[in-house]
Amino acid sequence: MQSAINVLNTRSAETDATEKEKPRSAPHRMRALLIEDSPGDVRLLEHMLSVTGDNVFEVEHVERLKAGMARLAEGGISVVLLDLSLPDSHGLETFTQLHAFAPRVPIIVLSGLDDTALAVEAVHEGAQDFLVKGQVDGQLLVRAMRYAIERKRLTEQLGRYAEELRSKNAQLEADFNMAREIQEIFLPQQYPTFPHSVAPEQSAIRFSHRYLPAAAVGGDFFDIFAITDSTAGVFICDVMGHGLRAALVTAIMRGLVEELMPVAADAGKFLTEINRSLHAILRRTKEPFLATACYMVADVAAGELRFASAGHPSALRIQRGAGLTEPLKNIDPRHGPALGLFAKPLYPTCRCPLAPHDLILLFTDGIYEVEDANHEEYGQERLLAAVRQHSSLPADQLFDKLLEDVQHVSGGKEFEDDVCLVAMEIERVSGLS
Structure with a gap:
């Protein structure tokens, strides 16, 4: 009996060692598009993301709004970090153009100005968040990106549910109208x-x-x-x-x-x-x-x-x-x-x-x-x-x-x-x- 127990213990230890040797699967990485024309801000943002230890986001960078639209047209982007002051666009119109072009992609606005009115207006127009450069660290940025993606997913899901409900209500209304016509005939x-x-x-x-x-x-x-x-x-x-x-x-x-x-x-x-x-x-x-x-x-x-x-x-x-x-x-x-x-x-x-x-x-x-x-x-x-x-x-x-x-x-x-x-x-x- 003791020898059997020893054999089992040996096999268990070998199994544990084998499990430790197995490489863990890499987490699914999401692509974030950074639209920013300031090299210093680009380096700072990339550094903040790298030091968090969260290897979830792979960042792509372009400097102009037009280039950002071209990249979004290719697909595969999970979230956008958008500076409002670009060589080919400026102010809130930068966001509204991009949001109209890619309404299904969540956008986080990055601004060098701590402008509450602008922030409220941007969120009202559909921005997922408004972050002020210099007042955000890596952890906050990653959290904001995660939340933006999840909020957008939930919003789209609610939109689908609402559309299904509208469709069912329309069908129900049509059924009621037919029932009313039949009842009037009665x-x-x-x-x-x-x-x-x-x-x-x-x-x-x-x-x-x-x-x-x-x-x-x-x-x-x-x-x-x-x-x-x-x-x-x-x-x-x-x-x-x-x-x-x-x-x-x-x-x-x-x-x-x-x-x-x-x-x-x-x-x-x-x-x-x-x-x-x-x-x-x-x-x-x-x-x-x-x-x-x-x-x-x-x-x-x-x-x-x-x-x-x-x-x-x-x-x-x-x-x-x-x-x-x-x-x-x-x-x-x-x-x-x-x-x-x-x-x-x-x-x-x-x-x-x-x-x-x-x-x-x-x-x-x-x-x-x-x-x-x-x-x-x-x-x-x-x-x-x-x-x-x-x-x-x-x-x-x-x-x-x-x-x-x-x-x-x-x-x-x-x-x-x-x-x-x-x-x-x-x-x-x-x-x-």
């Missing part, structure tokens, strides 16, 4: 007429809307469609949040609305089936999603409005003939929960009569969830008061007045949530051909 491009054969101005039911997304794309959605020649379906919903995620859910909503046209005459069943399908889809997502909604069926042949609500703000009925404006919840307060929360809730169908010149106003909460300077919410009561004040106006003018009033209260601030207004005006309730 909204009704024209309204149905009742009966379908008449011109819009002769329709028994007329429609108007105003849609203001808070972001490039929104989470509010509505649809208007004909069920029969005397029956219209109006659907409005507000998906939680706004932006791209909410817009994706509104796209799902549109598909569900089209899919469930066979039950569109039954307001409660229509919402029940939308909820069932939406819950089955959204329960697989990691984050909870919900949407408030209201669906109504206007039957002008029967003179009746049938409606169901899924936690949505109550629509307003303006009875112009009677001079009354009231929320539909005052007529029948029954409603179900927001869509997507539960698998099998019930959505009761409520009813109220329709008369000629009635206007039904549907809206999302973005119109009244704005605050004044005292952080007091505009609120549904103030909205109801504004509607009553302007109830005699046509729908489009009513929208203008409501938005104007809300903007006045909020001090002209942009809406923080999507805003959707839909109006249904009843022109007549019988005599359809």
Whole structure:
């Protein structure tokens, strides 16, 4: 055993000796270009670099700016030491010319003048450092050169990251723009007429809307469609949040609305089936999603409005003939929960009569969830008061007045949530051909 240990010790000693004999690899040397016309300053700078013991920089020397540019054009220079007073250039312009010629090479300005204003201006223009001759030693010079190279590397890296970010933002903006265009296509491009054969101005039911997304794309959605020649379906919903995620859910909503046209005459069943399908889809997502909604069926042949609500703000009925404006919840307060929360809730169908010149106003909460300077919410009561004040106006003018009033209260601030207004005006309730 002892002999084996002796052998191991001998081999270890031989290995150590061999390792000591191996020449160490020379450190990677970087080329520094010194542009200086004073022989004395050149010798001094070369001496300062030689006595530091740091053999990292190999210095090349030229005396004129033009010669420096020619050398930089060949490549391989890691850092430039630049005197501002040269035979073919003088002052800060010396730096600006060289920096414009080789913007990717870090430049340290060397000056015989201790001029703070000049130093600040040079650094502002892009110099990595400003050193005063006679106030710098070898260690400081080497450190400045190392730091200049590293700062330039980091600056270029940040520049690449910024360019990548700009590119990705541009792509994201393009995606949002396309999403907005698609979402606008999803909204009704024209309204149905009742009966379908008449011109819009002769329709028994007329429609108007105003849609203001808070972001490039929104989470509010509505649809208007004909069920029969005397029956219209109006659907409005507000998906939680706004932006791209909410817009994706509104796209799902549109598909569900089209899919469930066979039950569109039954307001409660229509919402029940939308909820069932939406819950089955959204329960697989990691984050909870919900949407408030209201669906109504206007039957002008029967003179009746049938409606169901899924936690949505109550629509307003303006009875112009009677001079009354009231929320539909005052007529029948029954409603179900927001869509997507539960698998099998019930959505009761409520009813109220329709008369000629009635206007039904549907809206999302973005119109009244704005605050004044005292952080007091505009609120549904103030909205109801504004509607009553302007109830005699046509729908489009009513929208203008409501938005104007809300903007006045909020001090002209942009809406923080999507805003959707839909109006249904009843022109007549019988005599359809």
